Amino acid sequence: MIAATTCLNTARSALPGLAATALLAALGVCVWQLSNRSAMVSPMVVALMLGLLLGNAGLPTHRLAPGTALALRPVLRCGIVLLGFRLTFDDLAGLGFGGAALIVALVVVSFVVIRRAGALLGVSPALSELIAAGTSICGASAVLGMNTVTRGRDEEVAYAIACVTVFGTLSMLIYPLAQPLLHLSANAYGLWSGATIHEVAQAVGAGWALGETSGELATIAKLGRVLLLAPMILGLGLVKGKTEAQPARLAVPWFVFGFLGAIALNTAIALPPELISALTMASTFMLAMALGAMGLDARLSALKSEGWRPFLLGACGWIFISVAGLAAITLLGLWQ
Numbered sequence: 001m002i003a004a005t006t007c008l009n010t011a012r013s014a015l016p017g018l019a020a021t022a023l024l025a026a027l028g029v030c031v032w033q034l035s036n037r038s039a040m041v042s043p044m045v046v047a048l049m050l051g052l053l054l055g056n057a058g059l060p061t062h063r064l065a066p067g068t069a070l071a072l073r074p075v076l077r078c079g080i081v082l083l084g085f086r087l088t089f090d091d092l093a094g095l096g097f098g099g100a101a102l103i104v105a106l107v108v109v110s111f112v113v114i115r116r117a118g119a120l121l122g123v124s125p126a127l128s129e130l131i132a133a134g135t136s137i138c139g140a141s142a143v144l145g146m147n148t149v150t151r152g153r154d155e156e157v158a159y160a161i162a163c164v165t166v167f168g169t170l171s172m173l174i175y176p177l178a179q180p181l182l183h184l185s186a187n188a189y190g191l192w193s194g195a196t197i198h199e200v201a202q203a204v205g206a207g208w209a210l211g212e213t214s215g216e217l218a219t220i221a222k223l224g225r226v227l228l229l230a231p232m233i234l235g236l237g238l239v240k241g242k243t244e245a246q247p248a249r250l251a252v253p254w255f256v257f258g259f260l261g262a263i264a265l266n267t268a269i270a271l272p273p274e275l276i277s278a279l280t281m282a283s284t285f286m287l288a289m290a291l292g293a294m295g296l297d298a299r300l301s302a303l304k305s306e307g308w309r310p311f312l313l314g315a316c317g318w319i320f321i322s323v324a325g326l327a328a329i330t331l332l333g334l335w336q
Contacts, residue, residue, distance in 0.1 A: 017067015017293070021075075024050050024292030025285050039172060039205030044140050045165050047288040048158060051295020061296055068293035077255040079286030080145050084262025085271070085279040086200075087223050094220045095191075102328055103195050103224045106321060110136035111232065114317040121309045126152035127160060129236070131310060134164035135317040138226045139199035144290060145229055148255075149237040154298035159306050161291070163314030168198030171322065176209040188329050190214035194221025196325035198318075227263065230256045 027050060028043035035041040055061055092100045111132045118128025133146035143160045152160075175197070179189055190207045193214065197203035200222050207218020233256050266276070 013066040014070050015067060017064035017296075018070060018075075018289075019067070020054075020064050020296065021047075021051075021068060021071040021289040021292040024054075024295070025288035028288045028292070029281075029285060037201075039199075039201040040169065042140065042165065042199065042201065043284055044288045044291045045161065047292035048161060048295045051292040052158065052298060052300065053295075055296040055298060056300045064296060068296055071289045071293035072297075075286050076144060076290035077148070077258075079283045079290065080141070081255055081258035081262055082279050082283035082286065083141060083226070084259040085266050085276055085283070087227055087263045088267040089227075089263060090267060091220055091223045092227065094217075095224055098332065099191055099195075099221065100224060102191070102325075102332070103221060104228065106195055106325055106328070107136045107225055107228050107232070110317065110321045110324070113320055114313065117316055118310075118313050121313050123310050123313050124152075124156065126150050127156040127306065127310050128313065130156060130160035131163050131314050131317060133232065134160050135167070135198060135314065135321055136225075137229050137232060138222070139164045139168055139202070140291070141200075141226070141287060142229055142232075144287060145233050145256075146236065149233060149240055154294045155306065157294050158298045159310055160314075163311060164198045167314055167318035168202040171197045171318070172202040172206045175206040179210060182326070184329070186211055186213040187217055190217030191221050192325050192329050194218035194223075195225065195329075196321045197222070200226065230259050 024047040025043070028046035031046045032038075032041050032043040095103065114132035114135055115125075115128050118125070118131065123131075129150045130143045130146055130152055133142040133150075134140065136142075137146075140161045143157060143164065147157055171193075175189075175193055182189075184192065189210060190213065193206040194203050194217060197206055197218075203222040204215065204219050208215030265271075
């Protein structure tokens, strides 16, 4: 009886915060839908921005804290698990050995280089890791996933997402304009877009801007990077766990195995397209709830105090992965 009463009280206390984050997510999805699902508009970023506005408007948001805490943990993790239904292990097969090797190398090298650059610039380790993850893997989703082991502050998460959104959008706009000067083949351009642009929508938008061939390869290459999210989170979690004062408490995010299981199921069984679409939308909605919760909890004064160095780090990471990817594709003659 006591346990049931406790659960009921917990649910009641969490309801306002969950309702608020769900409303922010719904508004983000509506804005995205009204833009015809434009790659320029992310429902997650819209939810984050609205949450920041409300959270810093002087409203009594302390009552929302129990619900936002749930949105930032179980809801976020469920969203990442459902993200796995966008992928199959067969996606990498379309890249060939050279393309797959290039993507793995770019993700690992970019992550390490950006983390190191962050240390040189004096950026906090947590924020450096979040910017590195968002740049090298898959934008906001990677920032959220990596933060389950990085455990950065809400302001650091918001800053990292702002960085990858700005520079990913620049890539989406610049890449098609640069193509006539670079004289890449449609396949090479698609591989470059998918292997280096931050967000999935941004990479797909840049690829399809130049036609079906480049668009399809950009999509496959980008999804291949998303597939690397799980091993990167697990690897960093194990490294962090081994360096803690109590090594037995490894910082392994076990929900990542759910993400891998979703990919395996989607590979083994031909799920109906309608179901995949519904699961993908559910994932987007849950991730938008988590970002809305971060916006409600974050304070713009703390965000501003991070200064210009993290933004410079995001710019350096953007330039590095773009140039390194282009150089590798050109020098190795991939998909020419």
